[in-house]
Structures are given as C-alpha cells and as structure tokens.
Amino acid sequence: xxxxxxxxxxxxxxxxxxxxxxxxxxxxxxxxxxxxxxxxxxxxxxxxxxxxxxxxxxxxxxxxxxxxxxxxxxxxxxxxxxxxxxxxxxxxxxxxxxxxxxxxxxxxxxxxxxxxxxxxxxxxxxxxxxxxxxxxxxxxxxxxxxxxxxxxxxxxxxxxxxxxxxxxxxxxxxxxxxxxxxxxxxxxxxxxxxxxxxxxxxxxxxxxxxxxxxxx
Amino acid sequence: xxxxxxxxxxxxxxxxxxxxxxxxxxxxxxxxxxxxxxxxxxxxxxxxxxxxxxxxxxxxxxxxxxxxxxxxxxxxxxxxxxxxxxxxxxxxxxxxxxxxxxxxxxxxxxxxxxxxxxxxxxxxxxxxxxx
Numbered sequence: 587x588x589x590x591x592x593x594x595x596x597x598x599x600x601x602x603x604x605x606x607x608x609x610x611x612x613x614x615x616x617x618x619x620x621x622x623x624x625x626x627x628x629x630x631x632x633x634x635x636x637x638x639x640x641x642x643x644x645x646x647x648x649x650x651x652x653x654x655x656x657x658x659x660x661x662x663x664x665x666x667x668x669x670x671x672x673x674x675x676x677x678x679x680x681x682x683x684x685x686x687x688x689x690x691x692x693x694x695x696x697x698x699x700x701x702x703x704x705x706x707x708x709x710x711x712x713x714x715x716x717x718x719x720x721x722x723x724x725x726x727x728x729x730x731x732x733x734x735x736x737x738x739x740x741x742x743x744x745x746x747x748x749x750x751x752x753x754x755x756x757x758x759x760x761x762x763x764x765x766x767x768x769x770x771x772x773x774x775x776x777x778x779x780x781x782x783x784x785x786x787x788x789x790x791x792x793x794x795x796x797x798x799x800x801x802x
Numbered sequence: 803x804x805x806x807x808x809x810x811x812x813x814x815x816x817x818x819x820x821x822x823x824x825x826x827x828x829x830x831x832x833x834x835x836x837x838x839x840x841x842x843x844x845x846x847x848x849x850x851x852x853x854x855x856x857x858x859x860x861x862x863x864x865x866x867x868x869x870x871x872x873x874x875x876x877x878x879x880x881x882x883x884x885x886x887x888x889x890x891x892x893x894x895x896x897x898x899x900x901x902x903x904x905x906x907x908x909x910x911x912x913x914x915x916x917x918x919x920x921x922x923x924x925x926x927x928x929x930x931x932x933x
Contacts, residue, residue: 781833791914
C-alpha cells in the first residue's frame with residue numbers, strides 16, 4: 587500500500603470506482619438518481635474500465651516487492667540522514683550513511699520489476715505518459731530523501747481508470763465536461779457569497795469570437 | 803524567419819469591463835483564482851490591468867467605496883500587448899523589456915488570449931532556435 591493511500595484512497599474494486607465517480611461528480615449523481623438506466627450505464631463503463639486497469643492495481647509478486655521496497659526506501663532515507671546528522675557530533679557514525687545508500691539500492695532492485703511492468707502497462711492501455719511517469723519517479727526517488735516521489739504503478743493505473751470512467755460517463759450521460767472556471771465555481775460554491783461561473787469574463791483563444799464580454 | 807504566435811498555444815484571458823465596480827472585479831478574481839485581471843472596453847480592447855495589490859492599495863487602504871469605485875479608476879495603464887501576427891521573438895523582447903512573465907495577445911486590437919513566457923522558453927528557446 588502506498589503511503590498516499592492513507593490520505594487519498596483511490597478505487598480498487600468496480601464498486602469503489604462507481605462510488606468515487608458519484609462522489610466526484612454531483613452532476614452524475616443527480617442524473618443517476620433520476621434514471622436507473624444511467625446507473626446501469628455507469629456500471630457498464632466502470633466494469634469495462636476496471637477490467638482494463640485491474641491487472642495493474644496492486645497484486646502479485648511485483649507489487650508486493652515494490653511495496654516492501656518502498657518501506658525499505660523510507661528506512662534508507664532515515665538511516666542516511668540520521669547518520670549524516672549524528673556524524674556531525676560523532677564522525678565515527680559517518681560510514682552508516684553507506685548503509686542508507688545500500689538500502690536505497692535494495693529498494694531500486696525491488697522496484698525494477700514494477701517499472702519494467704509499467705512498459706507493458708503503457709503498451710496495453712495506451713497510457714504511455716503513465717509509464718514514463720512511473721519510471722521517472724522511480725529514478726528520482728533513488729535520491730536519498732526522495733523515496734516519497736514514487737507513487738507506484740498501481741496509483742497511476744487507479745487515477746487513469748477513474749479519469750477515464752468519469753470522462754466516458756459524462757459523455758454517455760450527456761453531461762458537458764466542465765471548463766476550469768466552472769470547476770472552480772463548483773469547488774468554492776457555498777464557501778463564499780455570490781460565487782458563479784465566469785464564462786463571460788474568460789476570453790478563450792479558440793472561442794474568442796463566440797464569447798463576448800457582458801455588455802459587449 | 804521567426805515563428806509566429808500560434809493561437810492554440812495561448813491561455814485563456816480573464817477580463818472585466820472598465821465600468822465594473824471593484825466588488826465585481828474582486829469577485830471575478832476570486833471565482834477564477836487569478837491575481838491579475840485585464841480591464842477591457844465594450845469592444846474587448848485592453849485598457850489596463852488590475853492586480854490584487856491594486857485592490858488592496860488603491861481601494862481598501864484608501865477606504866474607497868467598493869460599489870462606487872470602478873475598474874477604470876484603479877487600473878494600471880497602459881497595458882502592454884502584442885499582436886497575434888507578431889513573432890515569439892518580438893513577444894519575448896517586449897516581455898523582458900517590461901519585466902512581464904505573461905502578455906495579452908490581441909487580434910485587430912481585441913484581446914484573444916494570454917501568452918506565457920515559460921512557454922516561449924520551453925518550446926521556442928526565446929524564438930531563436932531557428933538561427
């Protein structure tokens with residue numbers, strides 16, 4: 587389990603995925619409450635996306651090894667910086683920094699199979715960006731103190747699964763995918779007075795002819 | 803020859819009307835999470851710019867009335883802009899000269915978007931990558 591799961595849990599099962607989509611999108615929730623056919627549509631899309639990404643969501647030897655490796659990495663960071671600080675008062679402790687680096691090496695070794703697997707993930711799902719991100723995070727997290735930078739293939743797959751389900755459900759239910767200022771208005775609505783979507787105040791380069799300012 | 807500014811590479815511009823009052827201006831900035839807003843006339847011609855600092859310094863600190871004070875009363879002007887038919891190199895020079903990291907882009911005098919200095923450096927090497 588990634589340490590990020592403690593703060594932001596992402597869906598693993600199809601049921602979790604449906605629940606998260608409904609939680610993220612009040613528009614989808616409203617549509618589903620008013621029509622049971624929409625609920626079936628969501629189940630269908632969530633089922634398809636879950637089958638597609640499920641093989642890459644924490645399971646098997648590679649994920650377990652990567653999970654153990656992650657904690658080894660945190661231990662490596664602790665040993666490295668702990669002995670670095672301790673060696674300031676007692677130089678004899680400086681060689682223990684090498685133990686920290688050794689633990690980081692072990693960590694990289696345990697996570698290499700998962701990084702290799704992310705290539706298959708990218709090829710099968712088309713999420714090449716996810717593959718690149720996984721490998722880049724793996725390399726970056728090798729630096730002492732940066733173990734946390736590695737979020738793991740599982741979370742990358744979970745995020746992608748959630749995004750695609752949300753997008754496809756919005757399309758299937760005829761819900762417009764909202765623009766950035768509409769999402770901000772939704773997000774801060776209720777927090778302040780007079781919040782509204784500011785479409786009339788946003789000049790979008792590609793739609794500038796259609797979007798005239800209020801009073802224009 | 804330098805690259806011309808591409809429409810598809812511009813960001814959205816957040817604007818207010820010159821006659822909007824300060825309450826409305828501050829709410830537009832809040833609802834779009836922006837720290838700067840362009841002031842335009844009825845024909846989308848850029849007239850000035852208002853920052854969160856301007857609202858603080860020229861309205862709140864001066865105890866001005868947020869309902870009666872208009873955007874045109876507190877905006878900084880003139881605003882530097884660049885025409886869509888200009889090159890990235892020209893845009894870059896103007897931004898460096900005026901110490902700006904974004905610049906409003908106009909077409910026939912009307913605002914159509916914002917160009918980001920970071921984009922120029924990242925993708926166009928300051929417009930000098932062809933030389």
